[in-house]
Amino acid sequence: MRSLFCFSGFKFVRFQRGFIVLGDFEYKRIRSIDEGCHCLAEAAGKAAVLAGGTDLLVEIRNHLKSPKVLIDCKNVDALKQVHVDRSGSAIGASVPLNRLIENRAFHTTYPALATALLSIGTYQLRSRATLAGNICNASPAADSAPVLLVLDASVEVVGIRGPRSIPIRDFFVGVKKTVLTPDEIVVSIQIPQRADLHTTFLKQQRIRGHDLAVVNMAGAYSPGERILRLAIGSCAPTPVLLEPIKVDVGNVASFAGHVAEIVLSSVSPISDVRASSGYRNAILPVLVKRILHNLLAEGGAS
Ligand SMILES: Cc1cc2nc3c(=O)[nH]c(=O)nc-3n(C[C@H](O)[C@H](O)[C@H](O)COP(=O)(O)OP(=O)(O)OC[C@H]3O[C@@H](n4cnc5c(N)ncnc54)[C@H](O)[C@@H]3O)c2cc1C
Structure with a gap:
């Protein structure tokens, strides 16, 4: 996939050979979490957060979702951070899976999670796809979910009413459904560190x-x-x-x-x-x- 651009009111994704029409939506690249929450709140349920796009763009192309606004969060610095240490870890929502898989401390601390992430799609896909996208997509087959559940992870979220922390065991409520409200953005996934496990x-x-x-x-x-x-x-x-x-x-x-x-x-x-x-x-x-x-x-x- 090369680029996303607009022509005559339609958005296209340019592939190696030819184009695929995605539909009509506004594209916003946000610079802060606050800006993102306000854009989401304004759109009143008609916007979607875009991370790697490996689930979202496929669903738009297949007419399973038709957001009016795409809110691209990849350029928000706060979402690009990875902290792995003995007291636990925080994985920013825009961090591509390959950055985690190639992080030695992450690999050593969470070998089962690294194995799960490595099993997702191809190398190219993992260069785009994120951990946050994997759980927010809420597929019953999401490979990161079982490991995050046994590790007792939590999802750190910010909305217009402020931040909250959601235990991952309470996060999924149905096929493709989570407890997130339409104005909320996942900021990071917190994973406790238990050396005895x-x-x-x-x-x-x-x-x-x-x-x-x-x-x-x-x-x-x-x-x-x-x-x-x-x-x-x-x-x-x-x-x-x-x-x-x-x-x-x-x-x-x-x-x-x-x-x-x-x-x-x-x-x-x-x-x-x-x-x-x-x-x-x-x-x-x-x-x-x-x-x-x-x-x-x-x-x-x-
Ligand atoms: C060819 C192919 C193979 C795949 N193989 C696998 C596989 O083996 N295992 C597997 O588990 N998955 C697989 N997937 C699914 C997908 O790649 C993963 O779920 C990926 O982790 C999604 O991440 P993303 O960053 O691309 O999410 P996106 O597509 O950007 O977003 C997914 C959903 O999460 C929401 N979202 C994203 N970020 C946030 C945020 N910060 N706050 C709130 N909502 C957010 C979006 O609005 C959207 O609804 C595959 C997909 C493809 C196309």
């Missing part, structure tokens, strides 16, 4: 490297507390975080069966273009076993 992420997909998840799953295990946290994507209208599970490491095989039962009773997979509900139900216990193997048998993170 072993974490892992698995993704079942049809085409390795270029596909959304048929099922994705993240686990976090605290050996000291013997507590397992699991989150599952692509098997319900929103990513699902299970209640913490007390771990009985005495018998891993029967424990895996017990956890698989909890997982199957907590999700409601449907059949879609990527897989049938039967396949998803069949693969879930397999992923549970692999997650437990990564977390308990080896005791390490991946």
Whole structure:
């Protein structure tokens, strides 16, 4: 994708060969979060925040969304920051995924999240796409969501009434729906740092490297507390975080069966273009076993 421009009231995206008509909207490049919130409030639900555009522009092209104003937040300095340290991390909403994946401290601190981000689309796509866009798009298959859920992340948001912090477990309310109000902009994603946690992420997909998840799953295990946290994507209208599970490491095989039962009773997979509900139900216990193997048998993170 090269550039976005306007001709005769229509907006076009210029590709290597030819153009695709996107529709009629106003494009605003904001310089501050405050300016963005006021633009959003003025548009009264008819505007959309543009980050990498890898979800939004596709939806506009496919006539699934038709915002009257696109608010480009990529040039706001406050949204471009990444802080990773022992007390926790803040990932700015405009930071492209590749910047996180290539950040050594991020990779070491959140290996499962780095694995999840690396599984999103292609290198080119990850140069544009953002973590904020991945969660705000609220796809049940969003790869970052299960890891952010088991890590207890929160979403820092600013609207015309001021800032608020939303625990990620309360953020998703349906397919493509979040608790954000029309004037709110996600500023950053805060991720606690827990050195005692072993974490892992698995993704079942049809085409390795270029596909959304048929099922994705993240686990976090605290050996000291013997507590397992699991989150599952692509098997319900929103990513699902299970209640913490007390771990009985005495018998891993029967424990895996017990956890698989909890997982199957907590999700409601449907059949879609990527897989049938039967396949998803069949693969879930397999992923549970692999997650437990990564977390308990080896005791390490991946
Ligand atoms: C070919 C292809 C392959 C893909 N593969 C995967 C995959 O494997 N796994 C996966 O999870 N996803 C995948 N995606 C989806 C997409 O790339 C990701 O969800 C990406 O992280 C979206 O980020 P973005 O910055 O491009 O968001 P955008 O498209 O800019 O925005 C997405 C949504 O979030 C809103 N938004 C963005 N930023 C903010 C903000 N700061 N505040 C409030 N709202 C905001 C936008 O208004 C929009 O509704 C794929 C997409 C394509 C086109």
